[in-house]
Amino acid sequence: MEPATTIRSQLENYLSSQHLSINQFSVQTGINSGTLSRLLSGQQPIAMSHLELITRGMGMPKDHFYSLYVDECFYYSAPTWRRLRPFILSSAELGRLDCIEQVVKNLLDNLIYAPMLFEVAEGLFQEGQWQAAEVLYRNVSASEKYQHSERLAVCQYRLFRIALGDSQALNLQAALLFECYIKRLEAADQLDGLKHLMHVYYSLHKWEKVNELALEMHRLASLRYNHQCLSDRKGTTEKPPEKPLYFYVLYSHLMRASVCEEYRDYESALNFVSLYMDSSWVQESGEETKQILDQFQEWGTANTLLYRMMAGDYEVLNEYVQYIAPHANEIFVALYNIIISANRYGWNVDHVLEQFPSYIPYRTNLKEFGILHNQQILADQYAIFLAELAIYYLHSKRKEGIELILQSLDCSARINSESVILKCVNLFEQHRHQASEEEKEQYKLLIREVQDSDEKKIDHAASFV
Template identity: 70%
Template sequence: MTYYYNYKRNYIGFQLGGVCVVPITRTMIRDLLALHLSQKGMSIHQFSIQSGINSGTLSRILSGHQPIAMNHLERITKAMDLPEDHFYSLYVDECFFFSSPTWRRLRPFLVRSAELGRLDCVEQVVQNLLENLVYAPMLFEVAEGLFQEGLWQAAELLYKNVSVSEKYQNSERLALCQYRLFRIAIGDDQARNLQAAHLFECYLDRLDEADQLDGLKHLAHVYVSLNKWHKVGELAKQMQQVATLRYNLQRQSDRRESNEKKTEKPLYFYILYAQLIRSAVCKELGDYNSALNWISLYMDGNWIQEDNEEVKRNVAQFQEWGTANRLLYQVLGGQSEVLSAYVEYISHRPDEIFIGIYNIILSANRYDWNVDSILERFAAYIPYRTNLEEYGILHNKQVIASQYSRFLAEIATYYLHNKRKEGVIFILQSMESSARINDESNIIKCVDLFEQHRHLADEEEKEQYKLLVREVQDSHEKKIVQASSFL
């Protein structure tokens, strides 16, 4: 009788008379190590040299008198010339069923499983650990580390499970889990972004003020991308109040408490940023005079107590935004005499050109301006290809994706108003872009535009339009089915 090890399925089987017999049982890592030594004709001493593990330690592992530590697992796997995560599924059993679970072994295993994308192992460990709620704070700490390292899928698993374990607790940790889950959930789908924002808002007030400020900032970004400007205004007002109160308390204190949680940005930044957002809200609601008043506030940094290079850089940045926005708001208010100065300003700032053209097109459609020469001058920026990460803070990825879809619709409106057939192409591009991010309001606008100018479309464009409408309908029906499954 000849024994063999199936590396793919992790079992020991045997051959009898040349016939492979079904596996005896799912086995332990130490059994597979013993089988490996037997098949290779190696002694414990020889494998000790090959793996770098003390021979006494190996002997105790093989006899079952010592559990396998994470660093032992890594060395054994490497010495057996197997993929690093080959024994990971078995290691979960090793930690919970063949020995007592210890955080010293499980923490590094969780982290490495996350790094290798073994979410199945992360899930198994978490499910087993949370049978004892004492592990919830430890799992939260690991989740925070994974979140900071950008391992968001694994972090999401941990946050969700910790949230379930604390669902009856009015704790800050539960609120932080929901905040992180909100951050992880934000993507290209506008409907899902709105749902994630609604879920998180219920927990916002439970957060520490530092996390509240950052949460308000990220929430505002989501609602900006959704064009829900009244909501953006409420969030900006709350951000300004919280930041101002905390900044004044900090100034009255001789020194910062060592255990005080820090915000992503300095406190004065949130005051200036809230004023910038409130200015943008006034602009979007057509109140340009109020928008200009807010600009004067966020361009003034004289009240800031700190005096260092970071303060100077931040104040200079807000002053630059204010200079650009003052010109922009005058353009949007219909002051055509300012248009050339605004165009000249953005021409020296490549990362501002797309937003600039977008607002110029908005104004052209509103006041019936001819801006053909401007569009021709900046043709290379249509479609927009600048690196999104280099953009100003308010113009994050979701905001730019939304504005790009709407820009295409605006430029379609401009061309069609001027009886130019290429506007049909931009309608289709806007519709496709809007469908990708599930921007329903802009999809409706595109459908309305196309139906008004259907006579300008050729057969190929009509067919493309029909396919896009069908795609949007299918996507909508799928979402209804998914939503009903939760009822």
């Protein structure tokens, strides 16, 4: 049965209400009158170019007929990629995800369209139109779930990347869904996938998992790099990763050093520092290589001082502060570690906090500091930083500590960090007697928000069962 409302019927009503002939509307839109007549009689399908001219001629928003155009594409004739591809791209540009969903569900009755939809999804992903790409990846993935194809693995990788956000619970769910597909990817995507997985597990404090992934990154990157160096081929058709292969070898050592730091094994951490500062085996040259190797040298120098400080060497504190002071993108992480060390060893670091006052107030967008680190890791560190700073202030009987507990609780609730939420609750209850009535009321509201968030998280998880 023909749909009750069509683009043609609405166009006919418009011409009638405006007392326009086909020839007059032809002049108004720039569409040939013969073509317009065939479109109205249903003798010719409406192309995207025609749709845009008709919509503009009627003075309507560009996507006014988009829902009806899905019917046009699948009711009046067999679907043609020549019409559907530009329609999907235009729907993505205008945020009409509902139209993309309708088109994809109709197309994937025939799996011949899966590669074409995947190609469009890849283009949208590269252009940063991740919401539209997600609709395509999700549907292509569902259509290929029994195929065990590399395309299925890439879809899962992209969905993992798109899913990452502020919520630690949802990030963990995304990581667990993706991890079983990683070995089906090309080596290049495997390396980048390992890097993103490590960042998620790092933000969740799952250090054994980070170490396991870093070992796999080192194995795979070393294998590929040795193959690249020994190969006599001048060129290769293999897809390159986001960074040069030697980067991943060095980065695996950096991450393993970070794991040792978390276990307070600073001697082993320093051994890994020496490994990622050693670039004698790197055969590449040029500006990009110099920048990457210089960055690892900078990290190595800073972390050598850091690990000595965190092992309890107070004498190195000022040297560490002087080293990181010119590096704006490293200051927040440095302050995070300085406060942890101060609380661990009972140091007074007021002079350091006074040197970097703009890094102390609560911030919801850490990018304003020019920080280049992974955002999931930073959000977690910032919540911990506020809690540790609260401990530091409360130790010296400063009332700002209560305010910082509340800020940390707010921040940790936003990212669903259960460990930091518990830390904040324990801190507030220990120092409740120092809180004002207003702060107690704010605390009560934050706890209510945490409970509401937990209920939503349970509902979300239940939807997957």
